[in-house]
Amino acid sequence: xxxxxxxxxxxxxxxxxxxKRENKADKTxxxxxxxxxxxxxxxxxxxxxxxxxxxxxxxxxTYEPTARQLAQVNESRLIFTTGLIDFEQSxxxxxxxxxxxxxxxxxxxxxxxxxxxxxGNHQHGIDPHIWTSPKALRTMVKTARAIVVKEFPDxxxxxxxxxxxxxxxxxxxxxxxxxxxxxxxxxIMIYHPAYTYYARDYGIEQIAIEHDxxxxxxxxxxxxxxxxxxxxxxxxxxxxxxxxxxxxAIANELNASIVxxxxxxxxxITEIExxxxxxCSNNE
Numbered sequence: 001x002x003x004x005x006x007x008x009x010x011x012x013x014x015x016x017x018x019x020k021r022e023n024k025a026d027k028t029x030x031x032x033x034x035x036x037x038x039x040x041x042x043x044x045x046x047x048x049x050x051x052x053x054x055x056x057x058x059x060x061x062t063y064e065p066t067a068r069q070l071a072q073v074n075e076s077r078l079i080f081t082t083g084l085i086d087f088e089q090s091x092x093x094x095x096x097x098x099x100x101x102x103x104x105x106x107x108x109x110x111x112x113x114x115x116x117x118x119x120g121n122h123q124h125g126i127d128p129h130i131w132t133s134p135k136a137l138r139t140m141v142k143t144a145r146a147i148v149v150k151e152f153p154d155x156x157x158x159x160x161x162x163x164x165x166x167x168x169x170x171x172x173x174x175x176x177x178x179x180x181x182x183x184x185x186x187x188i189m190i191y192h193p194a195y196t197y198y199a200r201d202y203g204i205e206q207i208a209i210e211h212d213x214x215x216x217x218x219x220x221x222x223x224x225x226x227x228x229x230x231x232x233x234x235x236x237x238x239x240x241x242x243x244x245x246x247x248x249a250i251a252n253e254l255n256a257s258i259v260x261x262x263x264x265x266x267x268x269i270t271e272i273e274x275x276x277x278x279x280c281s282n283n284e
Contacts, residue, residue: 035268084128133197183280
């Protein structure tokens with residue numbers, strides 16, 4: 001009798017542990033990069049534990065997920081990706097249930113051939129930085145909304161939260177368009193080409209200092225300086241993943257300010273607002 005009691009107790013404990021693991025997995029959603037975390041958190045009203053695969057300070061373009069991460073991602077409820085960064089494909093290939101993977105690039109007119117890197121090209125040579133343009137970001141949120149509503153039909157508040165977020169992005173889009181038109185800005189100069197979609201969507205040119213992960217040659221440096229003068233460049237952006245020293249020579253030549261911008265910011269909407277204000281105010 002005592003043995004039976006011990007066995008049943010052990011069985012209950014093991015069942016409880018198993019249920020706890022299942023519940024934890026069921027309440028966990030993964031996103032590949034930091035800007036997606038706040039978006040998914042907002043849509044799901046903070047009801048889930050949203051984990052980011054690429055840690056703070058790491059570059060998505062060179063990141064390799066660990067075996068432990070892949071195991072945890074495999075157990076999660078949903079996985080939101082940009083669908084365009086190299087490491088995302090390596091994750092997709094190792095997910096047992098591909099139905100939980102959400103590609104947020106769907107519905108966006110993608111830009112080819114402008115963003116390859118030292119360790120290989122992005123998927124099909126596509127520039128992956130879709131989330132830095134409000135217009136593309138709105139499409140990403142709409143895609144996320146459709147999946148979340150389908151996955152959690154008993155939570156109508158998720159659709160409402162997504163709609164509020166889309167409304168906020170609509171206002172951002174309108175503000176960017178109006179500010180850029182009023183300022184007459186023609187181009188932005190940046191070390192790493194992270195605002196390709198932003199530039200396209202608002203009719204300005206992105207002048208990238210880095211190409212294919214390589215520093216500019218002396219000839220290219222001269223060309224960049226000439227172009228910067230022609231376009232009236234007064235600000236040069238660089239990302240925290242790259243040293244400001246990489247743009248100092250051009251900044252000195254153009255008498256331009258060096259400003260850090262973070263395309264991987266946790267609050268990407270606020271960051272886009274900030275970048276727009278810097279671009280426009282320095283051109284007025």
